[in-house]
Amino acid sequence: MISLAGRDILHSWGKFVFTGFGLGLLIGVTLTMAGLYRGMVDDGMALLDNSGADLWVVQRDTLGPYAEPSGLPGDLWRDIRSVPGVAEAANVTYLTMQVGQGERDIRAMVAGVTAGDPGIPGWPPRLVAGRQITRGHYEAVADMSTGFALGDTLRIRRNHYTVVGLTRRMVSSNGDPMVFIPLRDAQEAQFLKDNDAILMQRRRAEADPSLNRPGIPGLLEAVLGTQTNNENVNAVLVRVHPGFAIQDVAENIRRWQRLTVYDRAQMESILIGKLIATAAKQIGMFLVILAFVSAAIVAFIIYTLTMDKIREIAVLKLLGARNRAIAAMILQQSLLLGLLGFVVGKIAATFAAPFFPRFILLIPADSLRGLLAVGVICALASLVAIRIALKVDPAEAIG
């Protein structure tokens, strides 16, 4: 059977191409929004994957270390290490902050990793250039997306660090690139106060009669010492021996150490269900709005195209064309317009994705869902035009 829709499109291809291009950009935005959500989830998963941990031990009743602040004593890892089934336990701190380089600064998640051999939990698992941190201070491994290069000097608070290694796809759940520095430096960056603040705190302590007791020598110095040294960490990352059940080890740590322990699945649910939930809802709302806008645009275009052909439709009906042939023409035009728009949108999204500051992950399954959604939207959008076409009186062709 002849395809009226195809012939019409071939005849007035310019109109269809321009319309499809416009629609395609809208679909491209929609696909990019979906890709943004996927990218956020993937960033979260990358964070968990790259930590190399089976369990995250955090301050009791907190959702740390990524979703809430968490503080643990710096020596707790030894107790955790002694729990049966624990293969490795390592302290880690995370702090999202501005990292400077000369005049510029970028937002990054600074991770403090414990000294030791590469490969223990918390360390960047793979480098694409340079080496791992080997010194206890002032060395850094940065993600490539920071823009830092090997040998660059970067600034975190008052201290300067030399970039000795580069990683790829090491990002926080917010998409901020990660910078790894030695744990001690990270603790200092996170917990230590500046000199003036320390001085003022010392004065306040000296003026406090409960702390400055002449009868107890050394008390004030001890208090001041605890105020200027902070050994806290955000979490202890635990890797479990292969022969042990992760849940059993987690339960042991919970019971005996009175801490909160998350396994991988729980951490995923925190990241996806809580940390990026608002952003996901926001994106979902945008997707719904874009779907309605796309439907309205397609409906308007198809309605206009149908109204342009209303006399021809009356003639076709008068000559005996079946309703389904006329409906098929309008539906096919709508679907072909949607298909053209989808192809343009997919290409636009694919080429534009690398230019977005956040990671855009375009997965084939989303593209397939997008194509189906476009098909459904176009089919629904064509209903108004089909209804009008079917109501056309064939007598309009006469007189």
Added chain:
Amino acid sequence: MKADGIRVENVSKRFGEGSAAIWALKDANLRVAPGEVVGLIGPSGSGKSTLLKCLGAVMDPTAGRMFLHEELIYEGGWKMGDLRALRRDKIGFIFQSPYLIPFLNATDNVALIPMLTGVRNAEARHRARELLEALDVHHRATAMPAQLSGGEQQRVAIARSLINRPPVILADEPTAPLDSERALAVIRILNTMAQRFDTAVIVVTHDEKIIPTFRRLYHIRDGVTHEEAGEGRSPGG
């Protein structure tokens, strides 16, 4: 005696009800034999279009009977359930403007309805090319409507009306946009095709150029038809 191609007996059409009722047709009578071309003339508002719509099965008469090849098709209601099929298979239409589908070439415009109703594309196009050849526009078979002259477009429209070999063709002012020469050419073609395919042709017209060519005329005034003998002058060629 040859059977009528189409026969209309006492067909009336009323619009509105009660005191607001208007009778557009009052006991209209008409018959056309196969192979015959008759004119249906009358001033604007006389009921020509209403009669044509009733004949074309796109409007229900209020009363009367209609026959196609002596087969009763209307009496108090249509006797055929599928009016679309009736129009497609039994009635050909030619309009004042050709109303060709702008995105189909001449051949496909002619072959369109058979192609949309299950006839193989190749067969429908073959039939279309035969008709275009008979109407002497075969050399423009692949031209799009916008590339055809007014006369060529009208000949393609005539070919379209003939594609299903209907027993009746209804032509609504088919020569209105054409000059004398082309208008007479269209009438000549209609006469030839009517005889060749044994088709009864009714031409609604005001066109003074072609009225003298009809052997028989129906004059319609205030919804009432009057049969008149025409001059039957040759359209030339």
